[in-house]
Amino acid sequence: MFGYMFHAIHSANVQRKRVLVEGVKIKILQNTHLINLTVCYLEEPQPLHGLTLVVFEDKGILLPVKKQKKSDVKSEADMQVAALEKELNYTRNQLQTTIEQMETSLEELKRTNEELQSTNEELQSTNEESITTKEEMQSLNEELMTINIQYQNKAEELAEKNNDIKNLMDSTQIATIFLSNEFYILRFTPTASQIFNFIQSDVGRPITDIVSKLEYNKLERDLRDVLDKLATREIQVRTTDGLWYMLRIMPYRTLNNFISGAVLTFVDITRMKELEQDLHRIQDYAETMIETVHESLVVLDKNFKVIAASRSFLHKYHPNLENARGRTFFEMANGQWDITELRKMMNSVQKTGKEITEEWLEHDFKDLGKRKLLVNIRPVKNPDSEPEMILLAMEDVTDRNL
Secondary structure, three states: OOHHHHHHHHHHHHHOOOOEEEEEEEHHHHHHEEEEEEEEEEOOOOHHOOOEEEEEEEEEEEEEOOOOOHHHHHEEEEEEEHHHHHHHHHHHHHHHHHHHHHHHHHHHHHHHHHHHHHHHHHHHHHHHHHHHHHHHHHHHHHHHHHHHHHHHHHHHHHHHHHHHHHHHHHOOOOOOEOOOOOOOOOEOOOOHHHHHHHOOOHOOHHHHHHOOOEEEOOOOHHHHHHHHHHHOOEEEEOOOOOOEEEEEEOOOOOOOEEEEEEEEEEEOOHHHHHHHHHHHHHHHHHHHHHHHOOEEEEEEEEEEEEEEEEEHHHHHHHHOOHHHHHHHHHHHHHHHHHHHHHHHHHHHHHHHOOEHHHHHEEEOOOOOOEEEEEEEEEEEEEEOOEEEEEEEEEEEEEOOOO
16 A cells, blocks of 8 residues: 555656555454545645645455356456456556656756765866965965055055154144135144134134134135245234244145145244344444444445435435435446445455445546545444444545645
């Protein structure tokens, strides 16, 4: 019974069709039953797809064989022969089915073997590729390790440079502020806090929002002008506590020459302004003294341009000092002072740095006529002992009885 059922189920699953086995004997309790075994491979409905349906059809009880008469022996033998032939035919069919199944299984095994061989070749190829990939990954890993070491070295160099820049910014006495293109504060030196009321959290805020000590309300305008024209601007600015700074605004250029903001520097020029004011006072004092002397006295720069002149000289030889300033001494009075001998003396003082005292000079002036002058020329030297100014003193001795 189970052999028939196994073969029927196998045939149905392989051939995907209905298989009928007739005349199968099965003993139930004390009776022998004949059944027809039907096996179907289910394609539909979808929930039952792939399942196998086994149907047992009971054909009745097989009655026991009674004692027969001699006349029935032959017919009984014929029936047994027919049953044996039927069973033989069934066995033949089963054998043929089994052979076909074996052939099908063999073909499937061949295909499976070919697929396995192909898969094995693919696996070998994949294994070779994996080995190659592993070697490449190892090489790549070594390169990455090298690059990582280089990046670490670069990071250490960058950190060292940042430390240097930080210490430089902390130690410098020049107040410096770095701004973005939108005038947001990027960083600043500690000394900048003496001008602007900076705190560390001001980084990222607009510079125009920060209160400063500057008596200067054109910062935003000048910043825009510098970024528009890409030209540096220098402005002298004063603070509310009386200090003077040279404000320098310049574009912030990257290594790729890209403008990414502006840099503000404040150099303390308070001492220079004080010296400048002292110099103006001294100059005013000197000019006052020069104007009050009775001799003809002229102060020239190293290019012989008039800086100052005494009232006596101006009254006699040139009526207007303002017209004389900025012009060379030899251009004064319509060139009447362009005297060859006087030019030689002044060039000598300019070159040698040695003074000339009480040299006689006679010249026929267009407006004054022939005059006799006693000339003294003294250089005024700078700290490097180079003539920076020339002091020319002339005394008219024409009317003296010498």
